[in-house]
Amino acid sequence: MRFVSRRHGLDRARQSTDKSKSLHTAAAVLQVDQAKGAVEEEKEEQGDQDASTLDRIQHWRRPRNIPIWAIHCCKAMSANAETDHPHEIRAAFDRSKPRTLVTWNTLLTIYSQSSDLSRATQVFDAMPGRSSASWKELFLRYAQFGHINPSKELFDRMPGRDLVVWTSFLNLFARHGELNHSKELLFRMPQHDRVSWTTMLRGYAQCGQMLNAKQMFDSMEERSFFSWTDMVSGYARMEEFDNAKSLFDQMPSHDLITCTAIIPAIANYGKIGDIKFFYDSVPEKDLVLSTALVGAFVQIGNLVEARGVFETMATRNLVSWTTVVSGYAQYGFIDEAERMFSRMPEWNLVSWTAMIDGLMENGGLGPAKLLFDRMPQRNIVAYTALVTGFIRNAQLDLAKELFDRTPQWDLVIWASIAASYAQHGHVDHAMAIHQQMPARDVIVWNLLVAMLGQAGRMEDALKIQHQMPKWNVFTWNAILSGYAINGDIHSAQRSFDSIPEEIVNCQCWTSLMHAYARNGRVIEARAVLAAMPTRDLAAWNLMMETYAQTGRYKEAIHLFHEATLDGGVRIDLVSFITILSACSHLGKIQIARDQFVSMIADYGIVPIRDHYSCVVDALARSGRLCDAESLLETMPFVPESSAWASLLSACRVYRDKDRGARAAAQAMEVNPQASASYLLFSHC
Known part of the structure; x- marks a missing residue:
């Protein structure tokens, strides 16, 4: 990463960082970022000297404003981050005295990019001074993991907000269906670009509000590939296939990227003939497009067609192999999934996790555990697959043991584990997990309400609902579903009538219908x-x-x-x-x-x-x-x-x-x- 930053610039280094799974790269970026100013000074001192000469320098001069001990401290913390040792990271930081903004920011970044937001927040609160990078790092990480309330608090306190911060906050609300807040925020933004407009459009499309999405799309002065794709995908998701095809035909140009993005949307609509017709109409096909076609057939459950396309592919990559393995595992064809898994030229975390999840889903606890132990590296998804599998098969002691020794959890995984306990009748365990969560957003609150309702504990569900800072349509649906499952028609009807008219959706109606059906009405x-x-x-x-x-x-x-x-x-x-x-x-x-x-x-x-x-x-x-x-x-x-x-x-x-x-x-x-x-x- 440091080599990339020196040869190709900081922007390229940041791109490499975004793709890297290692924690220590974040610290290296901070060091390069701090050094950037010093390098610019060097270029000015060289006068008209060709900048490429400086690019070929193998050893940069140490930035004048950063002591050598501070850089050594950053390197020590980064080395421990690479081996995932949080105590050693903190020890390296504690040994550095006096501390500078660089060391504080390095520690903050290591914790935040390793998803340890609790420690990151503690570091942020303890910092004697903060730069714009400090604020942005913690805010963007909270937004990435969907924590609305902490993100809002940081956003309101942030001394300087650039377009990236505004757009990230807008995207956070749009992802969670908070479209009124998103719209309000969009009009508060001091400036807009195509990304911010497209973010709002995508929020409408993902929530099925295609009329609002189309109005937003029509009002855009400049449309990107993503805005076109979001509209077509939204129409297809709402099964308005004629509108999707009409808009697709109006696109200024069709390239392989566009066609690849549209294939899953067509598959979501429906039939084999539609998918094949579209695929055959693309003049040039590549590996990515063929892999998307395989994924489309897996998406609609047609494994025969998926396998047929896969076997005719001239070249295959890890994604195409993993798509087929995941499809077989998802639909319960474990023997075939294992055969394809063994044929793979190499394995990645996705393919390992797909096999583990498929085995656990079909009762193969022993083979799944052996496969888990064979994994050269394990991520949070693999741990989650094994823990939820143990819960599904009533192995609660094994589930708790693995949960307790899992290195790190984020909020989404906490919620998944709690939901798995609740779905299999272990509501008290689910409640205990919920109480241990380091933070809770509206998604987690809604999950708890739904869990209690499905378990027949409507009194507890209503108490939790009234503790929530705010309700959305998912909250109402959770309450309605609880009444439906428990056959309480009158309460279900009363709850349905109380939902604000502007947020009533198809799921609300279905929950009311379920309440009548459960009672034989x-x-x-x-x-x-x-x-x-x-x-x-x-x-x-x-x-x-x-x-x-x-x-x-x-x-x-x-x-x-x-x-x-x-x-x-x-x-x-x-x-x-x-x-x-x-x-x-x-x-x-x-x-x-x-x-x-x-x-x-x-x-x-x-x-x-x-x-x-x-x-x-x-x-x-x-x-x-x-x-x-x-x-x-x-x-x-x-x-x-x-x-x-x-x-x-x-x-x-x-x-x-x-x-x-x-x-x-x-x-x-x-x-x-x-x-x-x-x-x-x-x-x-």
Whole structure:
């Protein structure tokens, strides 16, 4: 990094620092930054001498205003930062007397860039004097990690604020959906550039407020590639594909970067044909574009197409390999993920972590732990994957042991661990983690409210809500969801009516519908769906499931077809599980078969075990026992005992004793505790 700064300048060095994962590079940048003034003085002394001569000097003169002991101190702290020894870093700082602004800033930067914001804040508060770099370093780090309140406090106190600080603060509010604050801040800014306008536009687009985003876009005097891309991606995310394609066609030029950015947006909309058509229309293709296509197919769950594109790629990089491995692991194809992982020419943290997470998700605690121990380096994501995996598999002692010896945590990871405890029924553990958090922002508060609501502790959830400094739409949704889960219709309706009209979104309506559905109030739930200004897939799926769970299978099938016609909603694997189950109970084997084929061919969805089980049940109920048994034996998963039990039950109805014996034996092999299989077999 120091070599880069000397040969190519400080800006290039800073770019290298941004890409580096090592902590000591930050200290080196500070030293170079402080030395920059002295170098400029040297150039002035040289008069007309060619600046390139100075660039070739291998050893810079020590800056006149920085004592040699201060630079030695910075180097000592940097060396300890590289080996991740916080106590030695502080010891090196404490040994330096007297201390200068350089040593203080070096210590502050090392802590902040290692995500240790608690220590960084302590250093900042203890500094006898601060430079603009001190203020900016701590502020930008708080903003990066989404800490709104500390960032706001620092912003208000900061003596000098440049455009970078203003834009970072604007981006912080926009990322968290605080668009009113973002807009107010935008108009307070002393000056604007394309970045600030694009940041505001991106906030609107990410929150689905495409009308406001389009107004902002139209008012921009200068549009960057990013502003065009944000608009197209926003339209695609809201499933306004015609608008997305129209705007894409209006772009001044299309390069590989633009096309690569748009492919995931098209995939989010939907179908294999759309993705292939767009990819084929790009005149020149490179590795990045092909990798984006692989990622798009993984995104919609079509691993067959993803693998096909991957195998035809002339060259592959670490990203393309990792995308395929992550896809297989994400969808539960662990054996194939392991085969691809072993074929990789090299591994990075993402590929290691994807395998660990996939193994833990599928109950492979032992192999996941062995893989974790083999990792040459571990980051916070790998630790989180293992801890949450232990929680998911009820290994709370192992989870706590690993959590306690993890080197560093940031606020996002704290929240993830707490959420994992809560999702698996360990609310008290989640509360304890929440209390230990070094800081809390609105996201963390909302997470706690949601955790308590889902656990049925609505009284505690309401207490926490009233302790919050402010509420947003996610707070209201957490309360609504809690009432819905607990079946409290009246409180849910009262809470819904209290939400400010300007922030009511589709999730609020869906939570209200859920409250009615949980209490069997199907007519009222359907009325809520009809009254929604816009409907997303979650709303359609919830209503379909409600019909299916109450035995109204014809209504579920009718609603499925209605959903496919409503603004091009992209049906997902949950929708197909519901429709296949409904077909099974109605004995509509041909419709079930057609939908199963359509799911693969038209929607590019890779069937999971539940889809196969629904088809097996449909075949068995209609008396096609041979076909049902054949599918159970050839499906790409180990069938669950319930699938074999479906066949066994049908064998009892159709008096097929031999096949029933085989089904009973298979059910007992998968689940030896399934004594009901023997009971069913005894009545064949």
